[in-house]
Amino acid sequence: MLRTSPAFNRGFGRAWLVLGYAFLYLPILALVLFSFNDSPVANVWRGFTLKWYSALARDGEMISGLWLSAKIAFFTACGSVILGTFAAFALVKYKRFFGRTLFSGMVNAPLVMPEVVVGLSLLLMLVSVQRITGFPERGASTIWLGHLLLGMAYATVVVQARLQELNPSLEEAAMDLGARPRQVFFLVTLPMISQALMSAWLLTFTLSLDDVVLSAFLSGPGSTTMPLVIFSRARLGLNPSVNAVATLIVLVVSIGVIAASYLIARGERRRQQEMAAAARN
Amino acid sequence: MSTPAAAATAPARKRPKWLTGRFGVIALPYGWLLVFFLLPFLILVNFSVSEMGAVVAKDLVSYKDGLLTLTLKFGNYVFITEDELYWMTYVASLKYAAITAVLCLLIGYPFAYFMARAKSTLQPTLLMLVMLPFWTSFLLRVYAWKGLLSEHGWVSDFLIGTGLDQVLAWAHLIPAPGKLMNTPFSLVLGMVYTYVPFMILPLYSNLSKMDVRLLEAAADLGATAWVAFWKITVPLSKAGIIAGTMLVFIPCVGEFVIPELLGGPETLMIGRVVWDEFFSNNDWPMASSVAVVMILLIIVPLAFFSKYQAEAQEAR
Numbered sequence: 001m002l003r004t005s006p007a008f009n010r011g012f013g014r015a016w017l018v019l020g021y022a023f024l025y026l027p028i029l030a031l032v033l034f035s036f037n038d039s040p041v042a043n044v045w046r047g048f049t050l051k052w053y054s055a056l057a058r059d060g061e062m063i064s065g066l067w068l069s070a071k072i073a074f075f076t077a078c079g080s081v082i083l084g085t086f087a088a089f090a091l092v093k094y095k096r097f098f099g100r101t102l103f104s105g106m107v108n109a110p111l112v113m114p115e116v117v118v119g120l121s122l123l124l125m126l127v128s129v130q131r132i133t134g135f136p137e138r139g140a141s142t143i144w145l146g147h148l149l150l151g152m153a154y155a156t157v158v159v160q161a162r163l164q165e166l167n168p169s170l171e172e173a174a175m176d177l178g179a180r181p182r183q184v185f186f187l188v189t190l191p192m193i194s195q196a197l198m199s200a201w202l203l204t205f206t207l208s209l210d211d212v213v214l215s216a217f218l219s220g221p222g223s224t225t226m227p228l229v230i231f232s233r234a235r236l237g238l239n240p241s242v243n244a245v246a247t248l249i250v251l252v253v254s255i256g257v258i259a260a261s262y263l264i265a266r267g268e269r270r271r272q273q274e275m276a277a278a279a280r281n
Numbered sequence: 282m283s284t285p286a287a288a289a290t291a292p293a294r295k296r297p298k299w300l301t302g303r304f305g306v307i308a309l310p311y312g313w314l315l316v317f318f319l320l321p322f323l324i325l326v327n328f329s330v331s332e333m334g335a336v337v338a339k340d341l342v343s344y345k346d347g348l349l350t351l352t353l354k355f356g357n358y359v360f361i362t363e364d365e366l367y368w369m370t371y372v373a374s375l376k377y378a379a380i381t382a383v384l385c386l387l388i389g390y391p392f393a394y395f396m397a398r399a400k401s402t403l404q405p406t407l408l409m410l411v412m413l414p415f416w417t418s419f420l421l422r423v424y425a426w427k428g429l430l431s432e433h434g435w436v437s438d439f440l441i442g443t444g445l446d447q448v449l450a451w452a453h454l455i456p457a458p459g460k461l462m463n464t465p466f467s468l469v470l471g472m473v474y475t476y477v478p479f480m481i482l483p484l485y486s487n488l489s490k491m492d493v494r495l496l497e498a499a500a501d502l503g504a505t506a507w508v509a510f511w512k513i514t515v516p517l518s519k520a521g522i523i524a525g526t527m528l529v530f531i532p533c534v535g536e537f538v539i540p541e542l543l544g545g546p547e548t549l550m551i552g553r554v555v556w557d558e559f560f561s562n563n564d565w566p567m568a569s570s571v572a573v574v575m576i577l578l579i580i581v582p583l584a585f586f587s588k589y590q591a592e593a594q595e596a597r
Contacts, residue, residue: 009506013395017407020392023474024414027425030435034428043428043435087310097307104591106314112528112586114535114579116555117572121321124328124569149317152310181302203416210418212538217559227420234424234542238431246421253417261409 028250035243042238052244059241065226066245069209072140072225076147076208077201083148084155084200085193091156092163110153119217122146126218138220146214151204158203162196163189192271195264202260206253329357329569357570367554367571371578374551377465378533381472382480385529386522388473389480393521394514396481397488408485415478423542426471430461430543437461456547463545471543472533480525487521488514520593527586534579551575 030043035053039046056062087107090097097103110118126142129135136142166189174184212227219228226245233239361367396407414422429436440446446458454466461467491514499509515522537552544550551571558568576583 013391013398016391017395017399020388021410023388024411024478026435027422027429027474028414028417030429031421031425041433043431044433083310083313086306087314090307090310094303094307099311101591103307103311103314105587106318107310108587108590109583110318111590112531112583114532114537114552114575116535116537116552117325117576118321120555120559120568120572121325122317124565125317125321125324128324145317152313156310206416206418210420212420227418230420230424231538231542234420234427238428242421242424246418246425249421250417254413257409257413257416265405 031243031246032250035240035247037240037243042240042243052240056241056244056248061224062226062229062241062245065224065229068140068223069226072144072147073205073208075144076151077205079144079148080151080155080204081159081197081201083152084204085159085197087152087156088159088163091160107153107156110150111157115150115211115213116217118149119146119214122149122214123217138218139223142218142220143215143223143225146218147204147208147211150211150214151207154207155200155204158200159193159196162193166192195267198260198264202256209249325569326573328566329573330355331566357567358574360567361570361574366549367574370549370551370554371574373549374534374575375578377469377472377548377550378530378536380469381476381533382526382530384469384473385477385480386526389477389484389525390522392477393481393484393488396485397491404489411478411481411485419475420538423471423475423539426467426474426543427462430467430470432462463543463548465545465548468540468544468548468550471539472536475539476529476533479528483524483528484518484521487518487524491517520589523589524586524593527582527589531579531582531586535575 034043034045036048036050037045038049038051087103091100091104091107094100122145123138126136126138126145130137170192171184171188174188175181179187210227211225212231215225215228216231219225230242230245233242396404396411399407426436428434431437440449440461441459446455446461449455449461449466450458454469455461455464495513495517496509499513500506504512535552535555536550537556540548540550540553541556544553552575555568555571555575558564558571
């Protein structure tokens, strides 16, 4: 039998967490550090420089890829949140309807389905449709379609979790007071799930901004997204321009996520205070 | 505003079924998924039983001489079963995915456990620190390992300096001491690194909800911490273990980016085969067949995951 003292357990636990976080953050640290590396060998430190950043500013391929990715990510996030909210609503509010099992299966499957399969099958369908109707041409819109499929699944999970913990009596009260279903949704439900919608939007935005496989299958000539540019360079070997892009992305995303979670936490606190105040009255 | 009397008499249910909110809320995402998820899938299956060159969506069912005939060409599947290379690739994919899932569980379970037992004021920060790398580009983090494991990289220097590369070479994870990139070791390391948050998050959400009084009761009844852990904590976190393992295992089987960037010639994985058949050989039916067989291999865990996921969401 194994006997361990509480102090040992605490120390072991702390060490495990520290090592785990080190494992998670080591590559990010290395990416950022080596973007400032003035050396012909990309992973040996020689000295500080900003030359990769000035090279990046002149890198037309990367910049146009970034712009295209940002546009696709924006529309993916908006579409995913709308479709995901609908799907989450259908699953939470309606416990019985025709083909519900198939529906919930289809909602969850893209979360784990290998992306090569999703990308290939979507492409084959688009090609078949294109053969018959001459539409759609492969490009930004077809990439958007693929990302939307993936993003919707993630958005559904996030919104569904929030909807489930909502107190149904609030909606019922609004209904008792004469609000119509649409009014209940826009005036009661939507404000209460707005934080979940915001995190779903951010999550699907970053998913889309990062995707290689679906984009590769669904892109056409002239629609090279940033991850495709990065991927094709990374395949050939180490490339400091990739480190420079990475550093900028890490910076923007960290600021965005920290700001968003601060706003979400603040909104949550305020909402709870209001609810506590309402309960006291 | 309607008065209560008017509301009571208003024929609210007289509208046709397709106009009600309920129908629209269900039909929009449902129809979307049928058209853009299920239909492409059926087309994929159709392509997989057609032959090279005849890539039209018509050859599965043909109407000839007043007879509806179903023509299936299983040539691709026969080829897959006969060619040893495909089989070895499938087995290797399953093997690496399984190793990754086990390692993620071994690293992720204690991690999630200690997270859930940390001070409650600290937990939101700990949780955000797990999610933060997940928000930054997955592609770039995989690329970063390329630098760390290449010659003179930090991790490479560390492993060689401590002699651990000898151990890895002995275990046949790397072909020779000192060569770490493009080996089974770098592949598995990259996959564990990428997928370990998918293991930690469901386990954490499960473990943090556990009733600690059960452990106190066990201690009162004379169980040691170790016994209580195996008899109470582990069985109660079964749902989290299953969710995490599936979330790691299934995508790993078909993973493409990590094997392409960190794997080597001996670590051929099935996602890469689909990709190469499609982009290099331009053999769309063959790519479809390989993909369909991949789905067949993961269909059991996939169904398991879907069922579990649906149940977990209902049970909340």
